Amino acid sequence: MSDINPRTIVNDDAIVALAANIQEHGLIQSPAGLRDGTGKVGIVAGGRRYRALALLQDDPRFQTVTVRMAPDQATAAFWATSKNAQREDLHPADEIRDFGVMERRGVKVADIAVAYGVTEKHVYRRLALSNLPAPVLDALRDGSVSLSQAAAFTISDDEALTLEVLALHMENIAKGWGGLNDYTIKTRLKPGSVKGTDRRAVFVGLDDDTAAGGRVGGDLFTDGTTFDDPAILDAVFAAKLTQTAADYPAAHAWKWVEAITDSYISYQFDQDRKFGKVHPVEGELTEAEAERYDELAELANAAALGEEGTADALQTKRNGDFTDE
Structure with missing residues (x-):
């Protein structure tokens, strides 16, 4: 590679892609070079093609290629600068149409x-x-x-x-x-579309929504999915939630389950039903564990120091659990 060539930084992935292009379609434009006093040729324009060709040396077609030779250093310098300065990518609209x-x-x-x-x-x-x-x-x-x-x-x-x-x-x-x-x-x-990240969409899933007649769209540019019939999504969501609640007690040994379509449980819900609350029994740490817990609590970034396992174990023990009763 000639020192005259102004391109010093290249993207390795782009060179690999260019090599694949050359291997598939051939070398459309030859590199340009300048012969030095020792007879060695340096590439002054076409450095990316030169690097791509280096990856194709197991292909006989590219083991020898034509290089356009500059008659003198001034011409070589002009070619090197002009080639990079005049290069222009296709406008996105033209690329899209092509x-x-x-x-x-x-x-x-x-x-x-x-x-x-x-x-x-x-x-x-x-x-x-x-x-x-x-x-x-x-x-x-x-x-x-x-x-x-x-x-x-x-x-x-x-x-x-x-x-x-x-x-x-x-x-x-x-x-x-x-x-x-x-x-x-x-x-x-x-x-009226609903994003695929909406809690209703996540719970229902694409298959159940489309089975009920819901239309699903997409946004390729954000890797997103849209549910385009909110009324159908809401109906399937309510039905699936109700059925899940009905099946839950037998599957998980619960006595009673109630389905609520709201995104939260209101304070009034508890008050109207006069629910009591059951709290876990707090665990007791040994003296050594309590000292270690306090040490970890003082560290602002315990996880980064590799202490997450010990910290989690102590925290879990301290939090306690519900009794069998």
Whole structure:
């Protein structure tokens, strides 16, 4: 590698991806070099390709490659600087459209990833964007919509609603108010959806919700799932909770269980039923254990010091437990 080459920092994973691309599609553009006084050739432009080729030396096709030679050092320096300065990645909108075209031609995701030197996850996300209506991609291309805003539009499969929300976004920009943020776009596209992290969704699960007719959506960009029929989710949640409560006593030797759909147990609930409370009997530590417990209590970061096992054991003993009675 020539000292003239300005690229000194490279991403090893990117070099591996480039090597896979070259192995699959061949070396499209040759590196450029300059011969020094000893006759040795240093690479002045194409350092990433040079490093990728070094990983392919078990393939006879790449054991010898053509290098474009600079006639003098001044030309070599110009090539080295110009090659890196003039390089420009595809605009995301153009890449998205190209990914979509390749997929429609039957090119597999893995092959698209190799061709572009990106991860398959990146390809899947771009393909999700390629299914957006053309006006959204046009807005992304002209800068009216950011990449994250475009991603927010992917949660909708209703083109008419998507274009309606896009029109509102563009109208707000025209009025100088700024466009809709990602959250607002999502809530306008799916105003009643429930996130997959909601306690009801977690308890019910995808299978039970869809079996009851619930529609499930997704957000590939946040690895999230949405439950798009809240009324169905609530009905399945209530039914499953009631059945779980009915089955619980026999399975766990409880006398009585009551299902409550609220997210908390109110103070009034206890008061109305005049419940009593049973408390565990506090354990007693030996003198040595009590001293050790106090030592650990004074340490602000006992876990980081590797004391969590002893601390947990002493705390558990001190907390006590319920008696058999």
